[in-house]
Amino acid sequence: MLQQTQVARVVPAYRQWIERWPTPPDLAAEPSGEAVRAWGRLGYPRRALRLHAAATAITDRHHGRVPDTVDELLTLPGVGEYTARAVAAFGYRRRAPVVDTNVLRVLSRATRGVDTRASATATDRRDLDRWLPQDPDTAATFSIAVMELGALLCTTGEPGCSQCPISDDCAWRAAGYPAAAAVRRQGAWAGSDRQVRGRIMAALRDAPAAVAEGELAAVWPDVQQWRRCLDSLLADGLAVRVDVGWIGLPG
Numbered sequence: 257m258l259q260q261t262q263v264a265r266v267v268p269a270y271r272q273w274i275e276r277w278p279t280p281p282d283l284a285a286e287p288s289g290e291a292v293r294a295w296g297r298l299g300y301p302r303r304a305l306r307l308h309a310a311a312t313a314i315t316d317r318h319h320g321r322v323p324d325t326v327d328e329l330l331t332l333p334g335v336g337e338y339t340a341r342a343v344a345a346f347g348y349r350r351r352a353p354v355v356d357t358n359v360l361r362v363l364s365r366a367t368r369g370v371d372t373r374a375s376a377t378a379t380d381r382r383d384l385d386r387w388l389p390q391d392p393d394t395a396a397t398f399s400i401a402v403m404e405l406g407a408l409l410c411t412t413g414e415p416g417c418s419q420c421p422i423s424d425d426c427a428w429r430a431a432g433y434p435a436a437a438a439v440r441r442q443g444a445w446a447g448s449d450r451q452v453r454g455r456i457m458a459a460l461r462d463a464p465a466a467v468a469e470g471e472l473a474a475v476w477p478d479v480q481q482w483r484r485c486l487d488s489l490l491a492d493g494l495a496v497r498v499d500v501g502w503i504g505l506p507g
């Protein structure tokens with residue numbers, strides 16, 4: 257849920273989710289459409305399908321228990337490099353390099369002398385691994401500390417270098433704080449396909465059953481854009497045709 261969504265928006269949805277489905281088998285026992293419905297307005301609803309698929313895999317292949325190794329976690333639907341290592345390190349106290357945007361910023365500034373707005377790579381994980389203490393429990397605590405350092409002090413806008421515990425050894429500070437390279441930003445929300453897809457999904461979530469295509473078309477005035485977005489939702493498995501002219505959530 258925290259992937260690409262702010263904590264303040266996630267917390268209420270997370271609490272409701274855990275109350276309804278406290279274990280992977282609880283979620284796996286429900287249709288995937290219920291996961292999409294409960295996802296609400298968190299955005300990027302394909303994450304709900306992947307979470308449901310992961311819960312099913314955990315139930316079928318791991319006796320309902322989330323696996324504790326990076327290699328096993330990477331076999332689960334929707335679980336990538338960051339999530340697998342975060343679960344292993346923070347959930348099971350394993351020695352695994354966890355690189356999010358905050359950690360990458362600290363790593364890049366402190367050891368390379370440059371700022372960054374890029375996404376983490378295998379090279380970043382290898383570089384962080386050289387920093388990690390060998391003791392697994394200490395390494396997990398270290399990973400949390402670096403993440404907090406990036407979130408609270410080594411920030412993007414106004415880094416708190418005067419309070420930073422490693423500022424004297426920071427290569428970025430020594431280099432005079434060179435600026436990061438510009439990155440491509442996501443396009444505007446208003447009028448985008450993302451907005452149209454969101455409106456279609458909201459109509460499907462709010463309906464107790466399937467919705468007639470004619471009624472669903474009323475969510476957006478541009479028929480061609482609406483059709484393109486509906487087709488993309490059907491291709492993604494977020495919506496299904498339950499009958500001729502009727503669209504619903506996956507069963």
